[in-house]
Amino acid sequence: MRNLKDIDEGVIFPKGHKIADNHFIGTAWVEALVPMDRTFNCQVANVTFEPGARNNWHKHPSGQILLVTGGIGYYQEEGKPARMIQEGDVIKIHPYVKHWHGASPNCWLVHIAVITNPQKGDAVWLEPVEDEEYNNLK
Amino acid sequence: MRNLKDIDEGVIFPKGHKIADNHFIGTAWVEALVPMDRTFNCQVANVTFEPGARNNWHKHPSGQILLVTGGIGYYQEEGKPARMIQEGDVIKIHPYVKHWHGASPNCWLVHIAVITNPQKGDAVWLEPVEDEEYNNLK
Numbered sequence A, B: 001m002r003n004l005k006d007i008d009e010g011v012i013f014p015k016g017h018k019i020a021d022n023h024f025i026g027t028a029w030v031e032a033l034v035p036m037d038r039t040f041n042c043q044v045a046n047v048t049f050e051p052g053a054r055n056n057w058h059k060h061p062s063g064q065i066l067l068v069t070g071g072i073g074y075y076q077e078e079g080k081p082a083r084m085i086q087e088g089d090v091i092k093i094h095p096y097v098k099h100w101h102g103a104s105p106n107c108w109l110v111h112i113a114v115i116t117n118p119q120k121g122d123a124v125w126l127e128p129v130e131d132e133e134y135n136n137l138k
Helices: A004-009 B004-009
Strands: A028-034 A042-049 A064-077 A083-086 A090-093 A099-103 A109-116 B028-034 B042-049 B064-077 B083-086 B090-093 B099-103 B109-116
Touching: A028 B090, A042 A064, A042 B064, A042 B109, A064 B042, A090 B028, A099 A109, A109 B042, B042 B064, B099 B109
Parallel strands: none
Antiparallel strands: A028 A042, A042 A109, A064 A083, A064 A090, A064 A099, A064 A109, B028 B042, B042 B109, B064 B083, B064 B090, B064 B099, B064 B109
């Protein structure tokens, strides 16, 4: 595995700009690799989470694929335990499955996110993953 | 950039199995990360080329996105000069554009390939990139 100390400088693809919305706890960055496009019908972004950062629970009408390129984090679907994810993991998120993802408390996480069928609509953002829940993950 | 000597052991995602068809010169490996699927409508594979390996000229009815995760290689579209590609490059290949990709003569190449709209049909394979053409690339 890549030296974890280096992850905050980016893993392969650019780190991009800080995400400035209220759907995250902690700081995360995003770089659009392939913008929304009617030809490819497929949106690709590189997302980097600092330790402790995670997005709120949300759903994609479209489905999403995560390709983890570095670090250690969590992925959780509603009604299931959180699973630890790391470099080399591939996560397929079916349309309308409520979920969240983010870094672990002590390590960065970097993943490519592929939004498939983006014409089906934007993510639906829900409640945050509160500290009490996040800090008790195993 | 990652130590190039390490690339033959894979970059992040599994190297998979040797490609056993006649659409390549030299040896390449493929691992299906997301198989063809009607839900996601998006096929993802990890492709690794040994130095000198390249695919034949071909076209995708569907369009393809390449996300280069390691090494140094070439991408060329018909009627244009070959361009050198490396870690961090993102290549958008429009439907029916005749092209090829592969490693450089002295270095491995690893990329993720995203086939968008795969329901539009399989790749159309054409003539090889002969040694005379490949060895004169700059």
